[in-house]
Amino acid sequence: MTKKILVLSGSPKKDGNTATLVNWFTEGARLKNAQVEVVNTASLKYKTIGCTSCRSCQELKKYECVIDDEVKGVLGKMAEADVIVMCTPLYFFSASAQLKSVFDRMFSLYKWDNEAGTMETPLKGKTLVLIASAFEDAGLDALERPFALTADYTGMKFESLLVPNAGVSGDIKNKPDIRLKAIALGKKVAAG
Numbered sequence: 740m741t742k743k744i745l746v747l748s749g750s751p752k753k754d755g756n757t758a759t760l761v762n763w764f765t766e767g768a769r770l771k772n773a774q775v776e777v778v779n780t781a782s783l784k785y786k787t788i789g790c791t792s793c794r795s796c797q798e799l800k801k802y803e804c805v806i807d808d809e810v811k812g813v814l815g816k817m818a819e820a821d822v823i824v825m826c827t828p829l830y831f832f833s834a835s836a837q838l839k840s841v842f843d844r845m846f847s848l849y850k851w852d853n854e855a856g857t858m859e860t861p862l863k864g865k866t867l868v869l870i871a872s873a874f875e876d877a878g879l880d881a882l883e884r885p886f887a888l889t890a891d892y893t894g895m896k897f898e899s900l901l902v903p904n905a906g907v908s909g910d911i912k913n914k915p916d917i918r919l920k921a922i923a924l925g926k927k928v929a930a931g
């Protein structure tokens with residue numbers, strides 16, 4: 740069955756390390772006939788900075804953010820995808836703000852019933868992939884943790900490709916071993 744893969748690319752650098760990793764990953768996924776869409780979260784038009792915690796989404800029957808901007812459409816695509824790939828440079832031991840602005844709006848893809856102690860989400864059963872790079876060799880484990888915890892909480896499978904010592908934007912192009920790993924990961928999640 741053809742896998743639908745939505746890639747959220749969270750770097751402001753159009754031809755940097757994140758963009759290169761995304762290209763390699765999608766090359767692998769397309770080799771396995773996946774239907775791949777890439778969204779650059781740095782280029783989206785936002786009405787708010789991240790989730791406003793208005794909680795209006797919790798009053799709706801559907802899984803939809805009430806903030807009517809381009810993120811809303813991306814969230815709809817997340818609910819439809821089989822695999823969601825989040826790609827980011829390491830920024831101060833965390834994800835880029837450009838990715839986090841979409842990540843937090845995922846709140847609208849959950850419905851909590853605090854009295855019953857239940858949570859429902861269309862994300863359950865999907866696969867979450869984190870692809871990240873850093874200049875140094877420390878910090879990617881800290882970045883990975885919230886993504887892995889979110890996947891576990893949500894009932895998603897989790898995969899990651901973490902690239903320490905990636906250098907400054909663009910340097911990763913000189914790392915053929917990483918290219919092979921990214922292509923292999925693309926193939927794996929497209930096939931799996």
Ligand SMILES: Cc1cc2nc3c(=O)[nH]c(=O)nc-3n(C[C@H](O)[C@H](O)[C@H](O)COP(=O)(O)O)c2cc1C
Pocket residue numbers: 750751752754755756757758827828829830831832833872873874875876877878905906907908909
């Ligand atoms: C604002 C900012 C913060 C960064 N923080 C870190 C960091 O905490 N640790 C690190 O190793 N690299 C850090 N870097 C380097 C990038 O994570 C690294 O060069 C990455 O591969 C760049 O990816 P890109 O080309 O897609 O932007 C930072 C870069 C920027 C611009």
